[in-house]
Amino acid sequence: MALKIAVVPGDGIGPEVLAEGCALLRDLDRTLDLGLVFDEKDWGAERWLKDKVGMPKGALEQLEREVAAVYFGALGDPRIPDMAHGREILLGMRQGLDLYANFRPCKCLHESLSPLKGKGPREIDMLVFRENTEDLYVALGGTFKQGTVDEVAQDISINTRKGVERILRHGFDTARARPRHDGMKKLTMTDKHNAVRFGGGLWKRTFDLVKGDYPDVVAEHLYVDVLAMEMVRKPERFHVVVANNLFGDILTDLGAALMGGLGLAASGNIHPGKIGMFEPVHGSAPDIAGKGVANPLAAFWTASLLLDFLATKDATLAPRLLRAARAVDAAVSACVAAGPRTPDLGGSARTKDVGDFVRAHVGSTLAA
Numbered sequence: 296m297a298l299k300i301a302v303v304p305g306d307g308i309g310p311e312v313l314a315e316g317c318a319l320l321r322d323l324d325r326t327l328d329l330g331l332v333f334d335e336k337d338w339g340a341e342r343w344l345k346d347k348v349g350m351p352k353g354a355l356e357q358l359e360r361e362v363a364a365v366y367f368g369a370l371g372d373p374r375i376p377d378m379a380h381g382r383e384i385l386l387g388m389r390q391g392l393d394l395y396a397n398f399r400p401c402k403c404l405h406e407s408l409s410p411l412k413g414k415g416p417r418e419i420d421m422l423v424f425r426e427n428t429e430d431l432y433v434a435l436g437g438t439f440k441q442g443t444v445d446e447v448a449q450d451i452s453i454n455t456r457k458g459v460e461r462i463l464r465h466g467f468d469t470a471r472a473r474p475r476h477d478g479m480k481k482l483t484m485t486d487k488h489n490a491v492r493f494g495g496g497l498w499k500r501t502f503d504l505v506k507g508d509y510p511d512v513v514a515e516h517l518y519v520d521v522l523a524m525e526m527v528r529k530p531e532r533f534h535v536v537v538a539n540n541l542f543g544d545i546l547t548d549l550g551a552a553l554m555g556g557l558g559l560a561a562s563g564n565i566h567p568g569k570i571g572m573f574e575p576v577h578g579s580a581p582d583i584a585g586k587g588v589a590n591p592l593a594a595f596w597t598a599s600l601l602l603d604f605l606a607t608k609d610a611t612l613a614p615r616l617l618r619a620a621r622a623v624d625a626a627v628s629a630c631v632a633a634g635p636r637t638p639d640l641g642g643s644a645r646t647k648d649v650g651d652f653v654r655a656h657v658g659s660t661l662a663a
């Protein structure tokens with residue numbers, strides 16, 4: 296069976312890092328016969344400026360019908376200051392494809408990358424799940440008396456029992472299936488139900504109910520302010536963390552900083568069992584776009600998450616897809632340990648140097 300991947304390079308450094316990521320995926324496909332088919336999309340700022348189209352009509356339906364996963368670069372262009380095209384494309388996919396589970400590994404690959412004294416790869420190794428379709432991001436609300444001194448603004452946070460339960464169950468399933476490197480199986484749910492009573496209360500009640508189905512997973516609750524402090528003070532106490540959309544958004548950027556910066560942080564947005572959209576966490580980085588110095592490691596790590604997801608969709612190909620994913624992980628780790636580093640990680644290498652190193656490393660892992 297062919298596994299079709301829609302490739303959306305987007306804007307700025309998006310096309311630069313995805314070119315490297317796609318070259319790696321094509322190498323893997325050739326070596327391991329993974330059945331990958333690529334379908335490149337021109338969605339982004341240029342098309343928006345030309346004909347005001349973000350995602351063409353029927354595109355979501357085509358993705359749902361034909362595509363196993365989306366490999367996404369970044370959006371953002373100074374000529375579109377309100378990010379109108381980004382909202383249509385990115386939020387369109389997250390909502391339109393019901394990609395309710397956003398997840399980001401927060402894993403430090405090398406001591407030299409950690410901003411925390413005495414904390415390195417053994418301590419910083421967690422997986423943060425963010426509910427991706429509800430909360431304050433549903434664009435419900437409005438303003439009253441806008442532009443006057445009496446202006447009132449309201450954003451409505453939506454939390455549904457179904458939405459909360461499915462992200463919690465996915466988090467628990469993941470904690471059970473993929474223990475931390477030291478064997479820990481734990482899920483920390485975070486909210487602020489002492490102050491945000493209604494939505495927070497629904498999260499806490501649902502958590503108390505669902506955790507009963509996972510007696511083998513340690514279930515912990517922390518208020519989000521305490522969690523933020525503990526992620527810095529004692530990251531080793533966390534394995535899987537589950538948060539709502541807003542808290543998850545903020546916590547995952549803290550997570551990116553703990554692992555060494557945006558040049559490394561990878562993410563997936565998935566509807567388990569259906570489709571997934573995989574993107575480096577960083578944006579289009581207009582300050583370095585076109586200079587050939589963007590760090591492609593986040594895009595490589597993202598490719599590994601994508602391969603893991605594809606393995607859940609095809610049992611026959613799964614062993615080869617997982618082998619490919621682990622080879623990419625090993626190459627990314629080897630690169631930060633002893634390979635070329637781009638300027639964001641303190642080196643002077645170019646995007647292509649890192650890409651060449653990673654592809655060569657993957658090649659020799661698979662040949663061994």
Ligand SMILES: NC(=O)c1ccc[n+]([C@@H]2O[C@H](COP(=O)([O-])OP(=O)(O)OC[C@H]3O[C@@H](n4cnc5c(N)ncnc54)[C@H](O)[C@@H]3O)[C@@H](O)[C@H]2O)c1
Pocket residue numbers: 308312368369370371372373378385557558559574576577578579580581582583588589590591593637639
């Ligand atoms: N998912 C997305 O597509 C996404 C996410 C965040 C921001 N954005 C958009 O991107 C644009 C720029 O936003 P920003 O500057 O706040 O965030 P950004 O992530 O693009 O850049 C922040 C800083 O990190 C650096 N950086 C980011 N990725 C890097 C990489 N791979 N290698 C080396 N350095 C890297 C940049 O040079 C910049 O100094 C804006 O239009 C914003 O809306 C898009």
